[in-house]
Amino acid sequence: MSASASFALVLASTSRYRRELLARLALPFETAAPDVDETPRAGEAPRELALRLALEKAQAVAARKPQAIVIGSDQVADLHGQPLGKPGTHERAAAQLARMSGQTVLFHTAVAVVQASRGFAQSSLATVTVRFRTLDAATIERYLLAEQPYDCAGSAKSEGLGIALLQAIESDDPTALIGLPLIRTAQLLRAAGLTLP
Template identity: 75%
Template sequence: MTSNPPPMFRTVVLGSTSVYRRELLSRLRLPFEVAAPGVDETPLTGEQPQALALRLARAKAQAVAARHPEAVVIGSDQVADLAGLALGKPGTHDRAVEQLRRMSGHTVIFQTALAVVCQASGFEQVDLAAVRVRFRTLHEQDIENYLQAEQPYDCAGSAKSEGLGNALLESIESDDPTALVGLPLIRTARMLRAAGVKLL
C-alpha cells in the first residue's frame, strides 16, 4: 500500500498587484503574500491573444519566483480575444469606449492564463481558462452609464463582470467560473495541490 507524500509547507506568493486576483485567492483561505511582477506586458508582433496571455502569466510567475525561489508563486494574465484581436486593459475612458463599441453584439473569448512556479522544487505548470462571453448590442448611453458607474479601466476588455458589467452581457460559458474576474480558482487549487500546497 502506498501513501501520498506529505505536502511541503512553502510560502505562497501571488505575483500580481490586481485587487481582483487578491480577493479571489483569499477565497481559498490559505495564507499568501503579494509581490509585483514588474513584467512588460507589451504584445509581441503578431502575437495571438491566447499566446500573449500564456506568455505573460508564465513571465509574471517566473519573475517573482526569481526573487522568492523557495515559494510557490502564482502568475496570471487575462486578454480579451475578439476574433484574434487582443484587447487588454484600456487605461483610459476613450479606449474603454472604443473596446466596448467593438465588442457590442459579438462573442469575445476572455483568455485567462495561469502559471504556478516553484524554483526550489523545479515545479512549473501553466494552463488556460477560456471564457466565452456574448455581449448585448450596446447603445452609446449604455456604454457611458456603465463606464461612469464602474470605471473599469484596469480590466481586460473593460469588462468588470463582478459588477455592473453583467448588464452588458447576453451569456457566459466557462468551466471555471472565476476565470472571467481574473483568476480561475478551480485550476489554481488543482495546481497548488500539485505543487504540494495543502488547501483543506
C-alpha cells in the same frame, strides 16, 4: 506537504481582484509585483500571450523568492483573434465596448505556478466565452461613468454592473472571468504539493 510548511505562497500580482479571489482558497499568502513587460509580441495570439505573461510573472517573482510557490496570472480579451488589453482611459474603454457590442468575445485567463528551487513550473488556461448585448453609445457612457472599469481587459466588470452588458457567459471555471481561474489554480497548487480541501 501542508499549507503551513516553511515556504511562502506568493501571488505575483498587485491586482486586488486576484488577491480577493485567491483568499477564497483559505491559504496564507503574500503578494509581490512581478514587473513584467506586457507588450504582445508580433503575431502572438491572445491565448499564447496570456499563457506567456502568466508564466513570466510567476518566474519573475520566483527568481527573487526561489523557495516560494509563486502564482502568476494574466487575462487577455480576444475579439476575433485580436487582443484587447486594459483600456486605461474613458475614451479607449468606450471604443472597446463599441467594438464588442453584439459580439462574442473570448477571455483567456492563464495561471502559472512556479517553485524555482525545485524546478517546478506548470500552467493552465481557462477560456470564457462572453456574448455582449447590442450596446448603444448612451448605454456605454452610462456604464463607464458608473463603474469606470479602466483597469479591466475588455472594459467590463462581470462581477459588478458590467454583467448588465452581457447576454451570456460560458465557462468551466467561473472565477476566470474576474481574473484568476480558481479551479485550475487549485489543481496546480495541489500538483506543487500543497494540501487543499
